[in-house]
Amino acid sequence: MTDILDELHWRGLIALSTDEEALRAALAAGPVTYYCGFDPTAPSLHIGNLVQILTVRRLQLAGNDPLALVGGATGLIGDPKMTAERTLNDRDTVAGWVERIRKQIEPLLDFDGPHPARMVNNLDWTAQLSAIDFLRDIGKHFRVSRMLSKETVSARLGSEQGISFTEFSYQILQGMDYLELHRRYGCVLQTGGSDQWGNLTSGVDLIHRVERRSVHAVATPLVTKADGTKFGKTEIGTVWLDPEMTSPYAFFQFWMNADDRDVIGYLKVFSFRDRDEIGSLEQELVQRPAARGAQRALAEDVTSLVHGADETAKVVAASRALFGMGALEELDAGTLKAALDEAGAPELQAGEELPTYVDLFMSAGLVDSRSAARRAIGDGGAYVNNVRLDPGTAADARAQRDELLHGRWLVLRRGKRTVGGVEIGPA
Known part of the structure; x- marks a missing residue:
């Protein structure tokens, strides 16, 4: 690997630093012990x-010793937001x-190698203070x-909201952590x-005042989107690492x-792809943008990091199967549900008789009218479970429970390319 600071600069991961040349010298003389904090809010x-966790991992791969702090104490207060006071959560909730x-952090760092990570909790030194x-x-x-x-x-x-003494004191607590x-x-x-x-430099200043020593801080930039919308947000909200809050399928599709x-x-x-690999994907993006090779590489890399290779394989299989390039019957129920939820599949109530195919295509939002549904079927362009509907007879036919x-x-x-679905309730 090149000098780790040069690597972080190339990846666009350094927005601010206290004394970069002094830090560069410390890293060269390493290993350096460093930390990053995560509040359970x-x-x-x-x-x-994830930007922070993967930055911690890059520094670890470069031969440094990471501390991952989960703020059992600071999480009881919450870092001040720009807009309003945070809702304070009870102690049992925060502990959970x-x-x-x-x-979520542990699988992304190495706890057994030559520079093993260590998990710490700031409640350990604040609870009795x-x-x-x-x-x-x-x-x-x-x-x-x-x-x-x-x-x-x-x-x-x-x-108008002002700021409480509680949130005003947050920077003191984070400085004390350092x-x-x-x-x-x-x-x-x-x-x-x-x-x-501001919170990072609070710790730097505190150590200088108390211990008469110089230490360092590095800040990554906020990731942005070219279209001006907020990174990490979708129509259904925040993209979480927890698979119960954002399914692996939805996670994959975001990327x-x-x-x-x-x-x-x-x-x-x-991703942990090197300069040559990313350069090749960038060239492919210019030459064949419709292939979306860079997006696929990104989606597979990040989903594998967070959810594992097996879950990623299920998601890829589901993506292919939805567009007729794989067997829908081989998808497990959870993966199929996640894929159709992402497609916006409505739940329909039906008796013994299911709706007609025309009504199903209308309900799924794949056509604007019943006549458009009939045309799609009549033109041979309508599929149910990847089986083409008979253009001559299916327009008035009903789906069957089997x-x-x-x-x-x-x-x-x-x-x-236009995929949707429906969920049918019990008779």
């Missing part, structure tokens, strides 16, 4: 958090989220004028998103749908 991490998030000790030992090193200058704090102060990890493990580098820069203008940048950030996949679903297709 939801039951799952999302793909924005800590364990869920630990399990009294308010008086916190104010005397930590709070006295923070200057209110500097705290007020933090972007999120200043934005909230000027808003100090504690520096004392316990010799940690000298913290990474995080650029929106966390497959990446804009041509974005996909190479995403490959650099979210056609239902797993007793519940029909996959409908108009032409080669």
